[in-house]
Amino acid sequence: MDAEKRKPSVLRRLARYAAVRSAAAFRRDTPGWMAASAGVTVVWTAAVAVCALGIPTGIGYGFDASLLIAAGLIGLWGCGAAAAYVLSLLMLPIPRLFAGVFLTSAAGMTYALNDTDIGWAGAVVAAVITAAGAAAGGLVMALVSARRHPLRSAAAAAAAVAAAVVLTAGMPLAPAGEPVLLTADDRIVEIDDAASVRDLEAGPGPYGFTHFTYGSGTDRHRAEYGDEAGVITRTVNAASIHPKWSPIRSRFWGFGTDRLPLNGRVWMPEGDGPFPLVLIVHGNHLMEDFSDEGYRYLGERLASRGFIAVSVDENFLNYSVWSGIPKPDMKLRSWLLLQHLREIAELSRTPGNPFEGRVDLGKVGLIGHSRGGQAAAMAADHARWFADDPSLEGIGEEIRIVSVAAIAPTDMLVDRKQAQLRNVNYLTIHGSRDADLQNFYGDQQYVRTALDGREDLFKAEIYLEGANHGQFNTTWGRFDLSMPGGMLLNTRGLMDGEAQREAAASYIAAFMEATLAGRSEYRRVFSDPDIRQSYASGSVVFGRYEGGGYQAVSRFEQSGVRSLQIGVTADAEGVKEWKHAAALNRDGRSRGYKGLVLAWDDEARYRLSFDKRYWLMVGREGAAAIAFSLADLSHELPESGAYSVEIEVEGASGLSARLPLERFGTLKSPPRVTYTIHRFLERRFKNGKFKADVEPVFETFIVSLDAFEEERPGLAKDGIRSVTLHISGGPGKLMMDDFGFYPDRR
Structure with missing residues (x-):
């Protein structure tokens, strides 16, 4: 009986204690600490608004941000108040509401930042520093607003500035001024807008054009593919490639893989035609942030240059926070691109639509960005994946894919296979500041593209210093990673977006002019270093080129370094390293091919010698110009110095001449890149994704033998005995690839 009477007394005491502690929960949160809480709240709100960019619903950013901010504020102050009550029950003598808000914000930001793959430790450090900075900012503002204490306010502001300086120590500063070309010996070379480009204008062409869309007519999200579609197209069944995708994805789009729409934006030249056809396909981006308009x-x-251009909609194959990404998406992307070609071919034969009789199906070009770049290459090599697909009848016969241009493409294995382009023109463009695809994967596809001696074909690379991944699409922007990870990227020193796109448009238009319109003079944009540089919108450009008429002496794939092929031997002097080794990407992994590596201390020589057996096979007429590609690897050395290269040609007659390499182009050091906002993150972000700051990039040199004949007339009339690279200065290291000859003077 006594025990029963005591129970309510205990409960009452507990309730009284809880009430007293609850009433005291916020007692220590003075105006200063409330100001600190307000500072945390402001930064929290901004962080939540940024995170809303990375998890769109498709309704619109205003809705997404409003909803997430409201939920975030309720969560921040609700959890903060709950934490304050718990801390009060524990009788901790601290500003408890501030502590609750601070801990809640730090925990929330840690969770969000951990999604950026900087690891839990890095996420915790970054979150605590951000929350502490926000609290300090709130305190500073409170003190500054206290007019009765100007000295205290000034001291607090100075302390905040000092803290900001300490926290940002090591943050990279972008170089100022216009870009310059640097030779390996650090001499400045002025960018030459050569007069020879006057007949190779890079801007818009003479054609007027119209714009319209084609689509299913039932699109839920875009009227241009719904009620406003100019041409209604069929749907296609991809269930054999991808039987089913997420119900959430189906509810958002209103269809599954058995009814994929064929949607596209068309820019049609005015005139009767027929015109070459070029399809443009985007890569992976947030599904709800549509990419095709970009x-x-x-x-x-x-x-404007006389090509029918179509930007293909494949947004429904892209990633969504809510439904992931369909797998295998690469086969879907490529297959759907081919279905667009089939549909346009059918429309060109159908009376009463804008395509009727105006499409030259024998001259088709494909342009792809990111995963779209790989999809374009796969479409050009479609038999490797879709040899038995009856829905692709006519591809390769009536419909001929002549050219592929890949902007920052991926190069993944798909069914353990990769595209092996054969007798297709290929161009790849990549930026040194690409934080999404930090490796130059297009270089791998370049090497896997075979031209089979077809002099009407060529392949080329363009590597733009300062270009990133996203600015090649107007809707993707300056941040190559979705939020909040994008906040950690260094965007200082990026190319201006308009300049980056102007360079891409200029190179791609020149490529299509040369390969689809038959204007072979535009090949000089890729083979001539001065013209190539003039198209770069002020950036520094690296270029690699190979024409179908090229005769390879050696691609340096064999292990032996002295005997390269029948009648061709090599020797070297003054080198401390001489080997054939794998060309490596930024991650230190093989690109799938080898090159010749030379390293030296202060002076070296590398010579290729040719005997009569070689010239009996090739013939003197097969060598009017020497071609080879070089990449500076001096960044791999513990110490390096300035060096210069000269090339010497010795004829079979014994006459020789020696000229500086810079007469034929500039050997440039690859740019060093800092991807993130702080050096602490550089080797930790995305599990070490950006651990290397330099990527070796090749530059092709085409050396006409006429230049040596001018020095020593008759030097090469009976053939060439040897070609020697003389290197002075250093220490240095370089890689050579693709040494050979052209039969004509380029």
């Missing part, structure tokens, strides 16, 4: 600049440029 290539209007390419569509308009190509249409």
